[in-house]
Amino acid sequence: MTDGAIRETQSPGSLRLVLTLGIAGLISGIAIIGIYQSTLPTITANKARELREAVFKVLPGVSRMQQLVYRDGELVATEEPRKDEQAIYGGYDSQGKFVGYAIPAAGPGFQDTIGLLYGYTPDRKLVLGMEILESRETPGLGDKIHKDADFVSNFSALSPEPEIVAVKKGTKSLPNEIDAITGATISSKAVVRIINEAHSSWVGRLPPPGSEPPLENPEPAGDVEGP
């Protein structure tokens, strides 16, 4: 307490105040750079692994993948997409044969943006799987779009043409229909809308079945990086 009393009587000059804050800011900056640099490799590796796992989940039978972008009228494989390019992922089996595309898409959900990835096979024209990458849907209701296995399995052999329709639970009868989640109709419809929109924007850009870009890197891609 005596300390405080002494400090109050003698008011320090502006220089001292500026210096104190400057030094505090400098040390804090160095600490933040340090933690950023030391965690960055783990964080990047985690993100890459998450994406790879999601691609393998939405495309059954896939063991290798490569990033593809639509450039100058055709799909090309690239490691570093340009800023304005949307990337999708080509999935290949262990012999390097093309299986399908994993297409990331995002759109508004009930609370916030829903980001998802869906697998699409052009030769059968079917959606093979769907994985939610990010969502803030209501816990217990809307979050069933990724927690409810019954809902997710709707997307395992789903025809996106004509447009996918979410119908009342238990009334699914056509190949382009899914059972919506009771109590989370908006979230269910949001997922359907996101896939429909992504499908209609991509289907024209995909090459005819049989002429997909071949796997460029014959080595199993993916499990190279990361400590």
Next chain:
Amino acid sequence: MKKHDNQARDELIKGIWRDNPVFVQVLGMCPMLAVTNSAVNAVAMGSATFFVLVGSSFLVSSFRNWIPKQVRISCFIIIIATFVTVADYTLLALVPAVHKELGAFIPLIVVNCMILGRQEAFSSRHPVRLAVLDAVGMAGGFMLALLSLGAVREILGEGALFGVHLFGANFEPWVIMILPPGGFLTLGVILLFFNWFKVKKDEFLAEVASVERSES
């Protein structure tokens, strides 16, 4: 020496029960209501806050004689924000799934008034040893509060604790408990208990005092 030890123990224990930051001081309500929808989230939030509070109290107390009074709050905030950033990146690297659940509430630890409050009211006026003990007690009390709310809400709202299902398939989850209203309801009931306990204790003490007076 005896008195010294008693004081140290008191600083440690007061945060857990008598001056519990949540149930008695009613501070830090934002994370309290927002991230206690499961026990795992509560523990993660509690640990991050624990790290930030103990680290900040240690530094603030160590430098308390160098920090001019006029810029003390800015200095506290810089120190707290640095620890929060460290906690943020560490959680993102080690447990990405939990980090995703907690989302924006980890950066928001910076504005948890309990943390700045401890710096201003305690760490900046006491030696390092007491400041750290006080921080450990307060952060421990905060974690305990988060965990008790998180556990109650997860058990009622999901029928599970730490993700392990406790009841059979017949259990109908009380979904409202993991939604925001459930947080208010649970917190209200616990605060009711704490206030009831305080009233009873005061009545008891008054009775004891009156008995003693009549005897003498």
